[in-house]
Amino acid sequence: MHKGAAILAILGHLGIDPADAIGVGDNWNDVEMFEVCGTAIAMGNAADGVKALADQVTAGIDDDGIWNAFERNGLI
Template sequence: MPGWASGEVAPAGVHKGAAIEAILAHLGIDAADAIGIGDNWNDAEMFEVCGTAIAMGNAVEGVQALADQVTTAIDDDGIHNAFVRNGLI
């Protein structure tokens, strides 16, 4: 619909970064060993928490600038390529 904007609304402090911190603490894993893969601004806090931040090739430009690595686009096997590059598969 023209004039409508999309976005996300969440309570203060609720974001992917906080969720990953909680999971890592529960599992006893150091954040330096975590890899976050994302493509939009809702991934920025996750990138701050994870030791390695990977932006998809189709990610918005500012998000790519936040990342440690940029992989190929989602439609071009981006997650697979990121896993291979980082020795996960």
């Protein structure tokens, strides 16, 4: 089991297309989530390799990275 599989299960239950999902992560255990979500966002404090796999990179967790990512993508 990994985050990507869990997200696919939840999205399937809710009838949401994975292309419409946004995944935000900061470590290697988020790679599978990035692969299934339509938009992958790495935190600024993520490893460089994780950032390279993301569609976007936001600020670090201590610099309101989640807020900035959600605002940039029209969620707030």
